[in-house]
């Protein structure tokens with residue numbers, strides 16, 4: 386049996402699961418992580434959560450938010466786990482469990498999981514775009530993840546769609562993420578109405594209720610996203626563009642405009658063969674485990 390462990394390091398918890406090569410989940414363990422932890426105590430929690438699943442595994446895949454160094458297996462820092470700095474995840478897990486370990490940005494893991502087990506798994510190459518608090522992305526070609534130099538590639542959320550536009554969390558103006566993401570929608574809404582919304586659900590409820598401000602923000606954001614995706618399609622020429630992440634729950638509110646704006650602005654030769662749509666909602670730990678299945682094949 387070729388089973389792999391997938392580790393999803395999130396803001397408040399670590400989820401570790403064991404998967405068969407078919408994507409079937411055999412077992413899962415979750416440990417909460419207190420907000421203030423130093424490197425040593427975080428690594429102890431991580432190893433204790435993984436340990437019970439080790440006897441049946443051929444390798445460990447780990448995903449976390451960036452910035453990170455995938456070659457050295459180091460988490461450089463974490464916005465949600467402030468006490469961690471230059472955390473040697475790869476080295477520590479290899480030493481402890483004597484198994485191969487791979488470590489990538491969580492958006493890249495999600496992309497790989499979607500490419501292996503998602504709606505468009507039978508296409509040759511997939512550009513996967515994660516729509517959530519921010520906008521992330523990953524590109525998988527013939528089953529191999531393109532992660533960029535040291536693992537911080539395909540940051541499509543921080544490509545510019547409006548020159549001199551709204552200020553993004555990264556400190557630059559006009560990123561697509563400042564127009565189409567939970568953070569972007571809420572910030573644009575405050576700007577236009579002086580009212581604060583609680584979360585993405587409230588924003589999309591207003592859109593459904595035909596609130597003109599929310600509607601306009603979503604419409605402009607959809608066009609901004611479409612043009613960022615257009616640029617990425619011309620760069621990468623994927624067979625499929627797949628949208629995943631929490632915001633795709635409301636795909637019925639923007640999917641049609643998004644797809645038609647993309648299709649009417651790319652080269653006709655690409656358009657004929659391109660597939661575009663929403664993906665499944667696969668777990669982050671399955672994405673991380675896909676790293677093992679993918680690297681084992683190389």
Ligand SMILES: [Zn+2]
Nearest residue numbers: 543553555560
């Ligand atoms: Zn940005």
